[in-house]
Amino acid sequence: MTFVSLGSIIGSGWLLGALGAAKSAGPASIISWLLAAVLLLILALIHADLGAAYPVAGGTARYPYYAFGAFAGFTAGWSGYLQAVMIAPIEVEGAITYLESAPWASGLDMVNKDQTLTATGIGIAVVALVAFTFINLMGAKWLSDSNIAVVIWKTVVPVMTIVVIIALTFHPGNFSQGGGGFAPNGFHGIFAALPLGVVFALQGFEQAAQMAGEAKNPKKHVARSIILAMFIGAVIYIFLEVAFIGAIDPNNIAKGWDNPLGAGSFGPYYDLAVAAGAGWLASVLLIDAVVSPAGTGLVYLGTSARISYALGEDAALPSALTKVNKRGVPWVSILVAFVVGLIALLPFPSWQELVGLITDATAIMYAFGPVSLAALYRRHAGREHPYRVPMSRLLTPLGFVAANLIIYWSGFEAIWKLVVAIVGGGLVFLIAAVARRGHRQAKDLGLRAIAWVWPWLIGLLVIGFLGRYGKGALNVLPEWIDIAIVVVFSIVMFYVAVSLAMKPEQIEAAVEADEFELEAIDAEGAAARG
Structure with missing residues (x-):
């Protein structure tokens, strides 16, 4: 279980995340990683509780369904789908961006100076997505993140990078003397760094919570596996940032952190390895820049297809x-995932812009966890919770606040795009529900229970528009006042949401129906094996 979560936490984000964070916060980007680890750990413990109490597949969509009805379950599931379906294109773009630094790639001209893909880069990305689609249609399942060998590779390479770079080249003065001191952009830079690859790199903890039903002792193992995976991931990422900042040429940051590696540099650790004389490490990093993103992108294209398949089964989508x-193989869902992946590359955003969208979608999906757990504690009190969140009355609202802060820091541009996508998906859901009135979930939309969702999303959109992060924001809210507004708004919406949860008998019926279907599936599987 630890390896499943760790394999999701340590992915391709480490290849480019340090550079984006350093540009935003300088040496204080180390605080960004610490802050992200704390925020995500709170959300992880909440999902560990839910996963142990309700061990069902696709739990991130099922928990809101139990607490607030089918429409809420769809909204969380749709956010999860948007997150998963954009992983494949972002992994491809991350690999192409990193490979641009290789000497043999200089003539290909795959990446523009602003880190967006050129026509050549887009063509390569399309070919890669076509390959992922073909492999998934053939039913192959290569390079699964749950494979121990892959996880070991993904862990050993960054650890080896830390040791080698710190041993060969390290400038302690970079943390205080160059380009504005330790925090050149203050707390604004620290917060702004979170959606630039920091949260993206650390997300994925929910994988262990999804396996709670298979744990021998969920009360201990779920929480321990999540905490251990989060701890290992956070430590590795923090030391990667330390190694990156310490290895930079002090002359590059004398005037600021806008371009710490110099013009035309896209592969942070590759360039540092070459400068330190570790050519063999540079070669390993180029291999990792292909293997790790390709494996993750391949798996997530199939994963997103399975999510849309499940939403179709639940009458949430056609x-x-x-x-x-x-x-x-769900071939229609796979083809839809391919088309959406192509759309994600338009209008040719950079790796960091795609990361902001994925961070936002993930945070929206995570935000349903705290309100669902608090509502289920209250309205489904008879349910056994093998693992309980410590200080649940404090951590559940705090978890909702944490998710909303991540959404806000992702910036207005990412927020409005996600809200439009969620509204569009909601309209499709309602049309599908009307067309399939006889389906169990179509009868129980939970429109009253979900009455808080639209004020919540619209409120975040307005705060983001008036706030200080992302393109298009008006920047009229003073520093720290904006954070206070997000916190107060989140707490109010949290208690409003919990008060609107479905009645105990409705929750029990939904849970029992799911458990009945799971028992039927298990019986069919046993009959097929027998």
């Missing part, structure tokens, strides 16, 4: 998404 080929 039933055409449930069509499978002779190999049992």
Whole structure:
């Protein structure tokens, strides 16, 4: 279980995350990693509680469904789908961006100076997405993140990078003397660094919570695996940032952190390894820049297809998404994931811009966890919770605040795009529900219970518009006042949401229906094996 979460936490984000964080916060980017680790750990413990109490597949969509009805479950599931479906294009773009630093790639001209893809880069990205799609249609499952060998590779390479770079080249003065001192952009830079790859790199803890039903002792193992994976991931990322900042040429940051590696540099650790004379490490990093993103992108394209398949099965999306080929592969859902992946590359955003969108979608999905747990504690009190969040009355609202702060720091541009996508998905959901009135979930939309969701999303959009982060923001809210507004707004919406949860008998019916379906699936599997 620890390896499942760790394999999701340590991905391609480490290849580029340190550079974006350093540009925003300088040496204080180390605080950004610490802050992200604390915020995500709170959310992780909440999901560990939910995963142990309700061990079902696709839990991030099922928990809100139990507490607030089908519409809430769809909204959380749709956010999860948007997050998953954008992983493949961002992994491809991350690999292409990193490989641009290789000597043999200089003539290909794959990346522009602003880190967006050129026509050549987009063409390569499309070819890669086509390859991912073809492999998934054939039913192959390569390079799964849960594979121990892959996780070991993804862990050993960054650890080896830390040791080698610190041993060969390290300038302690970079942390205080160059380009404005330790925090050249103050707390604004620290917060702004979070959506530039920091939160993206540390997300993925929910994988262990999803496996809670298979744990021998969920009360201990779920929480311990999540905490251990988060601790290992956070320590590695913090030391990667330390190694990166310490290895930079002091002359590059004498005037600021806007371009700490110099013009035309896109592969942070590759360039540092070359400068330190560790050519062999540079070669390993180029291999990792292909293997790790390719494996993750391949798996997530299939994962997003399975999510849309499940939403189609639940009458949340058109039933055409449930069509499978002779190999049992949901081919329509895979093709839809491919098309959405292509759209994600438009209008040719950079790796960091895509990261902001994914961070926002993930935070929205995570935000449903705290309100769902608090509502289920109150309205489904008879349910056994093998693992309980410590100080739940404090940590559940704090978890909702943490998710909303991450959304706010992602910037107005990312917020409005996600809100538009969620509204569009909601309209499709309502149309599908009307067309399939006889389905269990179509009968129980939970429109009253979800009455808090739209004020919540619109409120975040307005605060983001008036706030200080992202393109298009008016920057009229003073520093720290904006944070206070987000915190107060989040606490109010948290208690409003919990008060609107479904009635105990509705929750019990939804949980029992799911458990009945799971028992039927298990019986079919046993019959097929027997």
